[in-house]
Amino acid sequence: MKKLILGLSAICLIAFTSCKENAAKKIDESNIAAAAERDANASKFPVIEFDKTEHDFGEIEAKKSVSTTFKYKNVGDAPLVITDIKSSCGCTVPEDWSRDPLAPGDTGEFSVKFNGSGSNKVSKTITVTANTEKGKETVKITAFVKTDPNANNNTTKTVVQ
Template structure:
């Protein structure tokens, strides 16, 4: 057993001794410079500051399209990157955003809202960024008049709402599932 251990040890030492290349010779000076710059910037980040985080369209009539522009400034020390902007629904469409903003510079994006709804309506728009939080949110709101009341279902002529339809009976006997017996 001792001879086997000595043999394995000798093989391991031989394997380690055969690697004669100097690892420091493989290091490229330009990679070291890039890494130093990256490490120096790693403590800094992009910081976004908005002119307003909530835009109020006031009172509008149902179906009246409106739009606004959100402006933001990079108050950090690294470039701000805005990779995506999404809204909570299809009625609010963000577009034309500034994708990269240098420190101290200002960017913007447009938001179009179709003006549909009833009463106070609030929508959120989320920006995917390289800030510390990773996402920033702004909001739009409007008081919409003239839309359908959310408490009363819209009834078209010639149709009945669910509440007005007659109750249908269905069988609970085995083998009769899904059969209606009026």
């Protein structure tokens, strides 16, 4: 057992002393500068600023399709990339947004169509997924949907005999 421990110690000693090159000499100064720049840029995020965060369609007829446009600007320090825009339900459809990077200072827009479903006060949330620091931004649409006068009444009538 003593011979085994002595042998392993000798192998370890040889392995540690055989590395004659100093690790500090292997560092390339250009790599240090590139890493410092990369780390400095990693803390820069795009910031999306909307012209409005809520749009009220007012009073609309049931089943009437309406649309609006949300405009936005990249006020951050890095290119803005919108990867997805989704609504809280299928009756609201976001469309026409660019998937290309938006440089700092540039503007973009997307439209939202609402098909007029529901009744009374209706509120829908649109979630914008982007490479911002939060990762998700939201805007909202609201409307007061008037009931359709031609819709069938689902009230039951009681017949007195």
